[in-house]
Amino acid sequence: MPDSIVDWILREDGNDVVRSWKRVVTGLPLEKRQLLWQEIMLWALRRRIDKALTFLDATVSEPLIEPPRHAVEDALKFVVSSCLEHGVAGSEMENRLRYLFYAFAKASRLRAGCTYFISQKTMYLLLQHSEDLQVQTLYGVISDCRLRIHPHTLTHFMDRFSRMERPDLAMDVLRRMAACGANMSYDTVQYSCMTLLSTRFNEHEWYKIQSNIVTEMLELGIRPGIPMLNAMIHNAVEARDYQTAQAMFETAKTHGIRRDTITYAIMLKVALQNLDENLVGQIMHIAEEDGALPRNNELVFSLIVTMLQISQSHDINVVNLADRFRAILRIYARYCNTLPLQELGVCRRVDEHHGTASAVSEPTAKLLSIMLVGYIRSLRDPARVKKLYNRYQRHVECNNPLIAATAETDHVAHAFLLGFARNRSAMKTYPVVLKNMLEPSSTTAVTVARPNAQTWSIVVRAYFRHGQRGAAEKVIDTMRKMNVRLDNVTWNTLIAEYASLQDASSVVAALEGMKLAGFKADSYTSRALTKINDRNRLLDALRQAAAQDQATLTCGQAEQDSIELYTGSETEDDSLH
Numbered sequence: 001m002p003d004s005i006v007d008w009i010l011r012e013d014g015n016d017v018v019r020s021w022k023r024v025v026t027g028l029p030l031e032k033r034q035l036l037w038q039e040i041m042l043w044a045l046r047r048r049i050d051k052a053l054t055f056l057d058a059t060v061s062e063p064l065i066e067p068p069r070h071a072v073e074d075a076l077k078f079v080v081s082s083c084l085e086h087g088v089a090g091s092e093m094e095n096r097l098r099y100l101f102y103a104f105a106k107a108s109r110l111r112a113g114c115t116y117f118i119s120q121k122t123m124y125l126l127l128q129h130s131e132d133l134q135v136q137t138l139y140g141v142i143s144d145c146r147l148r149i150h151p152h153t154l155t156h157f158m159d160r161f162s163r164m165e166r167p168d169l170a171m172d173v174l175r176r177m178a179a180c181g182a183n184m185s186y187d188t189v190q191y192s193c194m195t196l197l198s199t200r201f202n203e204h205e206w207y208k209i210q211s212n213i214v215t216e217m218l219e220l221g222i223r224p225g226i227p228m229l230n231a232m233i234h235n236a237v238e239a240r241d242y243q244t245a246q247a248m249f250e251t252a253k254t255h256g257i258r259r260d261t262i263t264y265a266i267m268l269k270v271a272l273q274n275l276d277e278n279l280v281g282q283i284m285h286i287a288e289e290d291g292a293l294p295r296n297n298e299l300v301f302s303l304i305v306t307m308l309q310i311s312q313s314h315d316i317n318v319v320n321l322a323d324r325f326r327a328i329l330r331i332y333a334r335y336c337n338t339l340p341l342q343e344l345g346v347c348r349r350v351d352e353h354h355g356t357a358s359a360v361s362e363p364t365a366k367l368l369s370i371m372l373v374g375y376i377r378s379l380r381d382p383a384r385v386k387k388l389y390n391r392y393q394r395h396v397e398c399n400n401p402l403i404a405a406t407a408e409t410d411h412v413a414h415a416f417l418l419g420f421a422r423n424r425s426a427m428k429t430y431p432v433v434l435k436n437m438l439e440p441s442s443t444t445a446v447t448v449a450r451p452n453a454q455t456w457s458i459v460v461r462a463y464f465r466h467g468q469r470g471a472a473e474k475v476i477d478t479m480r481k482m483n484v485r486l487d488n489v490t491w492n493t494l495i496a497e498y499a500s501l502q503d504a505s506s507v508v509a510a511l512e513g514m515k516l517a518g519f520k521a522d523s524y525t526s527r528a529l530t531k532i533n534d535r536n537r538l539l540d541a542l543r544q545a546a547a548q549d550q551a552t553l554t555c556g557q558a559e560q561d562s563i564e565l566y567t568g569s570e571t572e573d574d575s576l577h
Contacts, residue, residue, distance in 0.1 A: 021058070030066060037067035041075050045082075052079055053096055060103045069116060076104060077119045084125040094129050098138070101126055105145040120153045127156055132164050139169070143176075151182035155192040162196045167213060170196050178220040190225045193217060197231035207239035224255075230262045242270055246279075250286070259290055261299055268306045275310050277327075284331065294335040294361065301367045304328055308374045325378035332371055336363040340402045344391055346375050365405035372406065373415040382426035385419040389429065392416075396448070397441045410449040413437055414458060421462035430459060453479075453487040460490065464497035472497070488519040496528035504532060504541040512545060 025033045037059070044052035056075055059067060080097055101122065108115045123142065130138055139157055142149055154173050161170040174193070178184060196213065200206040214232060217224075224232065229252055236245035249267050252259050264283055271279040284303055287293045293300070311324040329347055332338070337360045341347045363371075372392070379385050392412070395403040406412050416433055420426040437455070440448040456479050463472035476494070479486060491514035498506040507529070511521070532538045 021062075033066060034068050034071075038071050041067075041071065045075065045078060049079060049082055050093075053093075053100065057096075057100055057103065060100070060107050073117050073119070076100070076116075077122055080122045080125055084129050098126060098130070098134065101138075102141050105141050105147055108147065109145040118147055120150045123147075123149060123153055124156055127160065135160055135164070136166075136169065139173075151177050151180070151186070152188055154182075155188045158192045159195050162192075162199045165199060165201050167196065167199075167201050167209060171213065171216060174217070174220065174222075178222075184220070184222045185225070187225075189222075190227050193222060193224075194227035194231045197228060197235065207235060207241070210235050224257065226257055226260055226263065229257050230260070230266060233263065233266050237266055237270055237273075240273075242274065245270055253290070259286070259292070261292070261296065261302075264292065264299055265302055268302055272306050272309055272313075275313055277307065277310055280306055280310070297336070297361060297364050297367055300332070300335045301364070301370065303331055304367070304370055304374070307331065308370065308377075311374075312377075321378045321380070325374055328374055329371075332363075332367075333360075336360050336367065340368055340400070341371060341375075343395060343400065344372070344388065344403065346371070346388075363402065365402070365408065368402055369406045369409065369411045372412050376412075376415040376419045379419060380422065382420065382423040385416065386426060386429055389416050389433070393436060396446070397443050399443070399445045404444070404446045407440075407444075407448045408446050410437075410452065410455060413449065414455060417455070417458045417462070421458065421465070424466040424468075427462055427466065430462075434459070451484070453484060453490050456484060457487075457490045457493050461493050461497065464493075464500075469497075469501070486513075486517060488514070488522065488524075491517065491519055492522075492524040492528055495525060496531065499528050499531035502533060504534070504538045505544075507532065507538065508541040508545045511542075 025036060028036070041052060041055060044055055052075065056072070056079065059072060080101075083093055083097060101118070104116050104118060108118075123138075126138055127135060135157070139161075141147075154177050158170050158173040158177075161167075161173065174196075177189065182189065197210060201209050217228075222228075229248065233245050233248050236242070236248065245267070249259070249263065252263070264287055267283050268280065271277070271283065280303060284293065287296075287299060307324075307328045311321070311328070329341075332341075333347070338347055340363065376385060376388065379388070392403065396407045398404075413433060417430065420429050420433070434451055434455075437448060437451050456475055460472045460475050463469070463475065476486070476490075479490075491510060494510040495507055495514070498510055511525075514521070514525075529538070
């Protein structure tokens, strides 16, 4: 077709296109008119998408333009896909496409014998490129015009309404899926239900709302799978409805639901919140019945971490610390190879802790690290901590495959530093630990974790606690020489320790250093400042520092900023009042 004819038809917008079209096709039979429409549209799609959009708009608004319906449907799908899928459309083009979709939908409803089949991909792309209010309009048009929409497309609308915190619309979508006979056990439906159940719609009544949603889901015939079950148990735990959470957990198997690692992790959270070691044992027993243990190292890790955290939460003496670690060791030995711990002297024989060769697996570095951290915390004799460290370091330097891997993170090294911090004489080992982190032996094959701000903070706090302020300040100087940036933990450590010493001027200097480093006072800073007995003395020191700060602020501004750093934190911690 000559470009001049196409250009003449498409040179205008809207009604002018219709008039130009009528002049060209007057007297032509329907077959030729339809062929001409396809040729014009093909030309526009290849050269000018905006003109194709104009021609489609004219087509849907003018019944006298009678193209083949399948050609119109294909053209609409191509235009929307070209503009939205490849990200070439701006907001104006997106709005034009949206209004064109509305026009086609309404034409399908109002015009007899003109029902357009609008592709699911077109609906999905429009959904993805719509703001929240536009999504509501889009869904309303689809519903009002009774367009065919696949359950999979509906799940995308349901997910979006969940993110918009509109449970009413999300449930309307779910009802529509149920009414059209969709298979409600599909993974996409289950995950959409999980998304809905994982959203808090009201801060005060969210659990009641979610309970009502669960009730209606069950009435719609939805049989919860594991994603939904985990969301339901999690909601009960967050609402502190532990009885319901435990009932759902225990009866899952009777309903044909296979519990997974997430389910166990949620219930371990219940055990930790209630400091319930018996519940940990129940979870372990159920996991064994489900076949999740003994080969799931991640679950073993979660069990041991929970037990360690429960142990730390109890007010227990040194003897109980050792007893509790032995209980944790029995859990570890039940599922994991104890040989690495035997080599370190943490335990003796495998059979002493009920481990069997068929039941155990090799521990991960993460799992072995947490066991070492727990054991070091249970030791109160500095000589035993030092002996353990020397043995551990030899295995790292000899590249013991399991033990050496634990040196790649700082957890074990930090546990040793904290262990040595309990005794002033044991702190003489600090330089050795730090040197091994900074300059690993040439025989060490793994990449040993270097000291970081947290490492130095542990050392600084330990020196302060044992009355070695000079040594602590030398560590800070060393950090600066090594270009280690002090983080908020280090600054708060300095503020707390200077406050304990009632050194107001040093507290103010640390506050100013913290501010210059880009950190704001937080709840830890607030608690640290409560250690200053004389509040007026601290405020005087703040004003003096402000008076000297003339480089970048006026005196009044500097004083105000400094005082706010102190008094502003009072609102974060009632203990300052």
